[in-house]
Amino acid sequence: MAKGLLIVLSGPSGVGKGTVGNALRKRLPELTYSVSATTRQPRQGEENGVNYFFKTREQFLDMIEKDELLEYAEYVGNYYGTPRDFVERTIEQGNDIFLEIEVQGALKVREKFPEGIFIFLLPPSLDELKDRIRGRGTETQATIDHRMSVAVDEMNLMQHYDYAVVNDEIDLACKRIESIIIAEHCKIR
Numbered sequence: 253m254a255k256g257l258l259i260v261l262s263g264p265s266g267v268g269k270g271t272v273g274n275a276l277r278k279r280l281p282e283l284t285y286s287v288s289a290t291t292r293q294p295r296q297g298e299e300n301g302v303n304y305f306f307k308t309r310e311q312f313l314d315m316i317e318k319d320e321l322l323e324y325a326e327y328v329g330n331y332y333g334t335p336r337d338f339v340e341r342t343i344e345q346g347n348d349i350f351l352e353i354e355v356q357g358a359l360k361v362r363e364k365f366p367e368g369i370f371i372f373l374l375p376p377s378l379d380e381l382k383d384r385i386r387g388r389g390t391e392t393q394a395t396i397d398h399r400m401s402v403a404v405d406e407m408n409l410m411q412h413y414d415y416a417v418v419n420d421e422i423d424l425a426c427k428r429i430e431s432i433i434i435a436e437h438c439k440i441r
């Protein structure tokens with residue numbers, strides 16, 4: 253049986269990965285979506301096991317120790333990581349899996365799965381990026397500043413990706429990603 257595709261959507265905080273990812277879920281229900289573990293506090297409305305597996309720092313370090321994570325990164329004061337077993341099982345079963353993760357983690361996945369499809373989501377401009385993080389209303393000014401300073405470094409890592417998709421309009425960004433996935437399925441490997 254052919255293996256499934258590993259599709260990674262990455263890019264700076266606030267660019268719209270979650271928004272585009274959610275819109276893709278409606279358009280591409282056949283994709284399997286990875287749920288990450290994190291030590292950050294849940295935001296209003298977020299559910300354990302749906303948005304994230306919320307962990308204490310000790311629980312997260314235990315997952316690292318037991319090699320349960322495909323990758324992990326410390327991002328703006330918290331740990332984030334992708335549970336390994338679920339990703340590997342999904343691919344082995346011939347199903348595509350979709351990861352929405354930050355840039356350092358994506359590059360670590362690339363080392364382990366060079367055959368994966370790595371998509372960098374870009375904002376129309378840095379000003380628009382800042383407006384989006386601020387507009388979401390979930391971060392303090394200090395965190396916004398921290399995330400923006402990380403964003404500038406992250407944009408310089410775009411060259412390590414296979415595709416760059418501008419998230420100017422959600423619908424257009426989804427169509428671009430959908431086209432990439434269709435093309436990758438047609439690729440002669």
Ligand SMILES: Nc1ncnc2c1ncn2[C@@H]1O[C@H](COP(=O)(O)OP(=O)(O)OP(=O)(O)O)[C@@H](O)[C@H]1O
Pocket residue numbers: 263264265266267268269270271272384385387388419420421422
């Ligand atoms: N194409 C778009 N046009 C305008 N606003 C957008 C667009 N895409 C996303 N947004 C808005 O930008 C904000 C940030 O989006 P989102 O939370 O999806 O970003 P993210 O990349 O997942 O962020 P983080 O990495 O911090 O989790 C949200 O308020 C969202 O509604």
Ligand SMILES: Nc1nc2c(ncn2[C@@H]2O[C@H](COP(=O)(O)O)[C@@H](O)[C@H]2O)c(=O)[nH]1
Pocket residue numbers: 263264265269288289292323324325327332333334335352353354355356357358
């Ligand atoms: N390296 C990883 N990064 C991840 C993972 N899950 C989410 N993320 C990214 O973290 C930042 C911050 O997320 P937020 O929910 O606190 O705004 C964002 O870029 C996510 O994409 C993961 O498993 N590994």
